[in-house]
Amino acid sequence: MADRAQYEELTRRLSAVGVVRRQLDRTLPGGCSSGTAVVLALLGRDGDLCISRLAELLGVDMSVTSRHVAHLAERGWIDRSPDPADRRSRILRLTPEGRDRLAELSDRAAELLAVRLSDWSEADVRRLTALLSRLRASFDDASTRIPALTL
Template sequence: MPTTQDMSTALESGLLDDLQHQVAVFARRAEQTRLGGVGRLRNSMDRAAYLLLSRLDSKGPMGVKALAAGMGIDSSTVTRQVAPLVETGLVKRTSHPEDGRAVVLQLSPRGKTRLDEVRASRRELMALLTEDWQEDERETFCRLLTRFNSALSERMAATAQQPEAPRAPAS
């Protein structure tokens, strides 16, 4: 006869299966739509650009290494992702005021305008998707999603610090 612990574990296992499935569906749908907003700005800015511009907007000008560290990604990835933003005038590269050899990335006025437009479009999409939700449901969802994203970030950071496990030789 199953114990209370066994039944609890089985229920939790089912819930965790449902959770991982819903996260997978969310990731696929978010990537398909890029949660890009509504109207003419729908799908108008990819996730990497949006996150880079948002970081520069909230934290101010910074170097590639600081930007990469703050976003939890590699400097070479930031360099590659920021190049088209510089080419299109959304980000400016300037010399560091104290060390002329260092490069500082800064959101340009054009970048700020574009980011504000995309944010407004995405905000409108969030309002549409949750229009039948109560305010406390939106707050709870946002709080839990933030907590989930923080746990993912912490897990990624901890995993990155662990040495790779040795691989078994091919047979």
């Protein structure tokens, strides 16, 4: 296990990742927030989802998820249809326009990363991707959840 100083340095480095995220967000076209892009990406990756599952994947409150969904539906990028198992719930799916928008967003992000990481080896990019996936999974694992920290 790493020592406290390593975790403190990791905290600082994770804060710096916000800079990268903001630069990626600047590549988003008008009418598309980072939250919108994430919802499109999740629907593109996972297929049809009910709104409660989407909120779970996003790690946000249902009200926040509902606002994202309403925004996407207004633009015609997703379709909300009744859930056959529970008519009070909705199944969300990408429309053809939503798939086009997702492809555009993916292309823009990939282009920026390709430029910024052009001096990285393919192995380094793979390693970073694997480590970020592992980090995210560590926070998804219910067996390792801890109560909120007081600082």
